[in-house]
Amino acid sequence: MQNYLIPSEISWLSFNNCILDEAENLSNSLYDRIKFLAIHSSNLDEFFRVKINKLYKKNTRKNNELLADILKEVDLQQNRFGKIWSYSILTELALNDIIYYEYQEIIPKHLNEIEYYFKSIILSYIQVIYITVNQPKTYFLNNRSLYFLVKLKDSKGDYNFAYLNIPSDKVERFKELESLEDKHYIISIDTIIRKCLSLIFPTEKIISCNAIKLNRDENYLIEDENSGDLIAKIEAKVEERKKGSATRFLYDSNMDADSVSICRKAFKLYKSEMIKGGSHHNFYDLFRFPNPVKPKLKGKVYPGLPHLAFENSKSIFDVIKKQNQLLQFPYQSYYYVLQFFNQAAINKNVTEIKITLYRISSQSLIANALISAARNGKKVTVFVEVKARFDEHNNLFWSKEMKNAGIKIIQSLPNLKVHAKVAMVTMKDKYDNKKNYAYLSTGNFNENTANVYSDFGFFTADTKYINDLKKVFTFLKTKKKGKEPKHILAAGFNMKEKLLELIDTEIKNKKAGKPASVFLKVNGLDEKDIIDKLIEASKADVEIILIVRGICTLLPEIKKVSENIKIYRIVDMFLEHSRIYKFANNGQSKIYLSSADMLSRNLNRRIEVAFPLYDEKHIEEINKVIQLQLEDNTKRRIINSEGINELDILNIDVPRRAQIQTYNWIAHTNSTF
Numbered sequence: 001m002q003n004y005l006i007p008s009e010i011s012w013l014s015f016n017n018c019i020l021d022e023a024e025n026l027s028n029s030l031y032d033r034i035k036f037l038a039i040h041s042s043n044l045d046e047f048f049r050v051k052i053n054k055l056y057k058k059n060t061r062k063n064n065e066l067l068a069d070i071l072k073e074v075d076l077q078q079n080r081f082g083k084i085w086s087y088s089i090l091t092e093l094a095l096n097d098i099i100y101y102e103y104q105e106i107i108p109k110h111l112n113e114i115e116y117y118f119k120s121i122i123l124s125y126i127q128v129i130y131i132t133v134n135q136p137k138t139y140f141l142n143n144r145s146l147y148f149l150v151k152l153k154d155s156k157g158d159y160n161f162a163y164l165n166i167p168s169d170k171v172e173r174f175k176e177l178e179s180l181e182d183k184h185y186i187i188s189i190d191t192i193i194r195k196c197l198s199l200i201f202p203t204e205k206i207i208s209c210n211a212i213k214l215n216r217d218e219n220y221l222i223e224d225e226n227s228g229d230l231i232a233k234i235e236a237k238v239e240e241r242k243k244g245s246a247t248r249f250l251y252d253s254n255m256d257a258d259s260v261s262i263c264r265k266a267f268k269l270y271k272s273e274m275i276k277g278g279s280h281h282n283f284y285d286l287f288r289f290p291n292p293v294k295p296k297l298k299g300k301v302y303p304g305l306p307h308l309a310f311e312n313s314k315s316i317f318d319v320i321k322k323q324n325q326l327l328q329f330p331y332q333s334y335y336y337v338l339q340f341f342n343q344a345a346i347n348k349n350v351t352e353i354k355i356t357l358y359r360i361s362s363q364s365l366i367a368n369a370l371i372s373a374a375r376n377g378k379k380v381t382v383f384v385e386v387k388a389r390f391d392e393h394n395n396l397f398w399s400k401e402m403k404n405a406g407i408k409i410i411q412s413l414p415n416l417k418v419h420a421k422v423a424m425v426t427m428k429d430k431y432d433n434k435k436n437y438a439y440l441s442t443g444n445f446n447e448n449t450a451n452v453y454s455d456f457g458f459f460t461a462d463t464k465y466i467n468d469l470k471k472v473f474t475f476l477k478t479k480k481k482g483k484e485p486k487h488i489l490a491a492g493f494n495m496k497e498k499l500l501e502l503i504d505t506e507i508k509n510k511k512a513g514k515p516a517s518v519f520l521k522v523n524g525l526d527e528k529d530i531i532d533k534l535i536e537a538s539k540a541d542v543e544i545i546l547i548v549r550g551i552c553t554l555l556p557e558i559k560k561v562s563e564n565i566k567i568y569r570i571v572d573m574f575l576e577h578s579r580i581y582k583f584a585n586n587g588q589s590k591i592y593l594s595s596a597d598m599l600s601r602n603l604n605r606r607i608e609v610a611f612p613l614y615d616e617k618h619i620e621e622i623n624k625v626i627q628l629q630l631e632d633n634t635k636r637r638i639i640n641s642e643g644i645n646e647l648d649i650l651n652i653d654v655p656r657r658a659q660i661q662t663y664n665w666i667a668h669t670n671s672t673f
Contacts, residue, residue, distance in 0.1 A: 004535065004561045006643040007066055008526050008551045009051055013073045015550045016043050018571040018637060018645055020077060024084050029299035030092050032573065034286050037085060041283035044074070045144065045215065048248040050389070053217035056247065056272070071275065082278050096297060101177075101187040106195065110177050110185060117175065118196040122189060125167035128200060130160060131266045139266045143216040143244065145169065146282055148193065149251075151259055152204040161262050163212065164200065166190055173285035176292055184292035190280055210252035210259060213281040214267065216244035218389070246270075250277040299573065302663050304333030304451075308670055316343055316459075317427065320437050325459040326618045328625070329443065330574060331663045334450035337457055338365050340439055344425045345373035351434075352379040354473050355423035356607075359444040360384075360398050366445050367398045371405040380407040383476050385418045410476060416492065418476065419602065420609040421445060421595050424469055436466045440488075440611045442578040442593055453577040454659070456593045458611060465611060472609065491596055491608035496529065499603075502583045502590065503533045507540045509586050519582040519626060521547040525554055525598040538564040547629060548639070549576045551599070557641045567639040568648075570629060572659045580622060581610060591622050625662060632658035 022028060023036035052070070055063045090100055106114070131139060141147060146166035153159055166189060175192070177185040190211065197206050249269050251260065253276040264274060291297060307327055313319045316339050327336060344350045353373055360367055374380045384399045386392055403409045412418075421441040426434055443455030460466070468485035471493075475481055481493060489495040503518060510516035518537060525531070525546065531554050534544055544565040546552070556565040570576050579594040594610030596602040613619050629636065634657040637645040 004555050004558050005531075005553050006555055007069075008553050009047075009055075009066065009070050010073065011551045011553055011643055012047065012051065013070065013077070014639075014643055014645060015569065015571075016040055016047070017077055018569060019043065020080055020084065021645075021647075022571055022635075023081075024088065026088075030089070030096070030297040031289075031291055031294075032299040033084075034089060034289050037081065037089070038284050038286035038289075040077075040081060041286070044077070045282070045284060048215040049143070049218040051219070052247045053219060053245065056245075056270075067272065071272075074275070078277060081283070085283075096293065097183045098292060099183055099185045101185065101191055106187075107180065107185075109180070110187075111195070113177055114175075114187060114192045115196060115199075118192050118199065122167065122171060122192060122196075123199070125170045126164055126193075126200065128162055128164045130162045131262060133161075133262060133265050139163075140243075141212070141214040141267060143214065143218070144282070145213070146190070147212050148190075148209050149212050149255070149259055149263060150197065150201070150209050151207040151256070152201055153207055154204050159207070159258070160204065161259065161266075162201075164193075166193060166211075168282065168285060172288065173282075174289055176290045179292070186290055186292075188280065208254075208256060208259065210255040211250075211277075211279055211281055212252070212263060213250045213277075214246055215248040215250075217247050218244055246273050249274045250281050251275075252279050253277065254279065302331070302660075304330055304335070305663070305666050305670060307332050307336055310336050310339070316340055317347070317425075317437055317461075320459045321435070321461045324462060324615050324618065326613070326615075326621060327457040327459075328662070328666065329450045329455045329457060330452060331454075331666050334447055334457075336459075337439065337441075337445070337450070338369070338447065340425070340437075340459065341366050341369035341373070341423075344427075345369045345376060345378070347427065349427045349429070350378055350425055351428055352381075352426040353423070354381045354383075355445070356383045356385070356418050356420050356476070357395065357398070357445055358385045358417075358419055358421065359446050359449070360395055361446045361448045362394055364398060364445075365447055367402060370407060371402055374402070374406040381410065381473075381477070382407055383410045383418055384412075386412050387417050413476070413479060413607070416605060416607055417601075418607040419595055420472065420490070420607050422469060422472065422609055424466070424473065435461065436470075437461050438465055438469050440465065440469075440593075440609060442595055452574055454574045455578045458593065458613075462614075464614075469609075472607070476607070487612055489592060489594070489608075489610040491603050491606055495596060495608060495610060496527070496603040499581070500529060500533050502581075502585075503530075503537050503542075505585065506542050506583055507537050509584070510537075510540050510542045514586045515584045516586075517543040517545070517582075517584040519545045519580070520598060521576075521578065521580040521626070521629070522597040523549045523577065523579070524551040524602075526551055527598050527600045527603050530598050530603070534565060535562055538562050545630070547576075552639060552643075555641050555643055556639060568630070569637045569639055569645060570632060570635050570658060571637070572635040572657070574659055579610075580626065582622070582626065589619070591619055593622070624665065628656075628658045628661045628665070631656050632661075635659070 019036050019040040023033045055067045093100055146168050147163050149163050151161055171189055174186055174188055194209055246269055309319050310316055344353055370380050382402055384395050386395045399409050423439045425437045438460050441457045443453050464487045468488040471482055471485050472490055484494045489498045506516040506518055525548050538544055541564055546567045548567055556562050556567040581592040583590045591613045592610040596608035602608055633648045634655050636648050638648055640646055
């Protein structure tokens with residue numbers, strides 16, 4: 001490892017540790033802290049499904065050392081998670097008269113209630129499988145599912161083992177019980193099943209019952225995307241993923257040695273795959289943890305603010321035609337994006353709609369608007385990226401729905417993912433002249449995630465953007481590259497090369513004594529050529545400021561290497577998802593908003609779009625956002641030269657929180673019009 005780089009896996013775990021910071025932070029509301037625990041659990045679960053298996057496959061000293069470091073850090077975080085849950089969250093719930101049954105004695109009235117619930121509902125989904133290790137048999141655990149391993153003793157005194165499912169995919173994980181004396185009671189179905197085990201094993205003595213769970217590798221690779229039916233291959237790989245090789249077997253740390261050995265033999269596990277955990281797994285189910293006293297114990301709600309230019313006009317296209325419009329989500333309402341497509345669907349003058357879809361919500365209003373447009377006689381072309389990991393099924397479903405409505409569907413390019421978030425609407429005026437309107441965004445066309453992801457959306461009818469966007473859509477349709485875009489940067493065309501050129505310009509300007517700096521706000525940074533160029537710029541004394549939410553393999557402030565690079569990370573109530581590139585350019589700054597991170601996959605294996613801002617008002621707006629983020633001393637972490645997060649506590653007597661300040665600034669701007 002070069003002394004200015006850190007493994008991406010370690011960097012990612014460092015980011016996930018910030019989520020635990022927020023779960024532990026008492027200034028956050030109780031249910032926001034519970035939400036952060038759910039996020040941490042969900043993130044870690046995905047980590048073991050996607051990022052870890054390559055280390056198991058290559059049995060080298062370097063990989064083994066890295067794997068040991070990873071598992072050590074994971075263990076530290078899991079222990080920290082358990083302490084936050086047990087000693088902070090549960091204590092505060094109890095102080096607010098919410099009792100979560102876990103290990104304490106259950107009130108007799110509730111025992112009757114949970115037994116009835118078990119017999120009438122849960123038992124319908126229970127499947128018991130006895131393990132006979134001495135006989136050849138295949139035992140299978142579903143990926144991410146919850147199970148109990150039960151050790152039993154029969155009437156002859158022999159020990160037996162069985163495992164049974166915890167049906168959290170069929171029944172809500174947490175159940176509210178009857179309130180008693182102004183106290184509210186919640187119990188997990190895990191605990192209900194434990195209490196009712198004698199009803200499942202009436203003739204055997206229950207020695208122990210321990211939670212187990214298996215993660216499987218889900219990072220599939222399609223070896224040949226250029227021949228055959230790509231969609232059929234993707235569907236086959238999605239099915240195959242359900243049976244992928246083990247990456248993590250979680251088991252209760254209280255499990256005895258015999259039970260551990262039985263699991264290893266029955267499920268054909270390697271010792272390195274077996275990781276001690278708690279008595280409950282899949283804490284991402286905490287997203288749905290009941291709040292019987294809501295809205296109490298929840299954080300302040302920040303509803304999407306209006307965008308006044310759109311509010312004061314009946315036609316969204318009339319507004320866009322007059323002036324480019326920039327929105328910030330979720331600070332401003334995502335309704336205007338829906339309005340863009342809904343109005344296009346019913347406007348008699350609209351002739352055509354083109355759009356790229358990467359991650360679609362399961363009940364997508366945008367997809368329904370596109371279907372309406374097609375049924376209203378519009379020509380609709382939709383590029384659906386069916387290789388979007390974990391959204392393949394959803395995207396394939398909507399592909400079929402839209403195709404049945406007469407929409408032309410283009411599905412996946414071989415060896416590339418289309419990650420750009422762009423759309424274009426073509427409209428005829430009264431003289432039959434065509435006018436195009438575009439929407440470009442840093443975030444997905446997904447109205448659900450738009451409520452929690454911080455992103456930018458840009459509406460324009462300016463031909464500078466339209467003509468470049470046409471080139472991107474032509475490539476998606478024909479798979480043939482024409483002339484390079486002149487204004488936008490497009491990965492697959494010129495993005496990486498142009499970014500390197502832009503950084504080179506800053507180096508030249510610095511050497512010439514001109515203003516020079518680079519600012520990048522992205523979700524990840526690991527692309528080697530970009531990192532090398534940033535280091536070259538740092539050595540040339542160019543000031544470089546990076547805000548990187550997730551993976552960042554570059555280490556800052558290393559003498560004679562990256563000493564002019566500062567790196568920050570912001571973790572708050574909204575997921576920082578927008579990408580901003582800013583270059584000083586000798587005082588005439590260039591600003592781009594983008595769908596692309598500085599990751600190798602984004603710049604080398606995806607179609608991405610970064611679009612420049614020319615409107616002075618929008619440039620001022622982005623500069624304000626950057627200013628607020630860099631002044632944050634509440635949720636902004638400094639990443640030090642060892643890759644460790646340090647909260648910026650300077651001037652904490654004047655607390656500044658970028659996300660709240662951004663919301664308040666937009667609200668104030670609205671009130672001054």
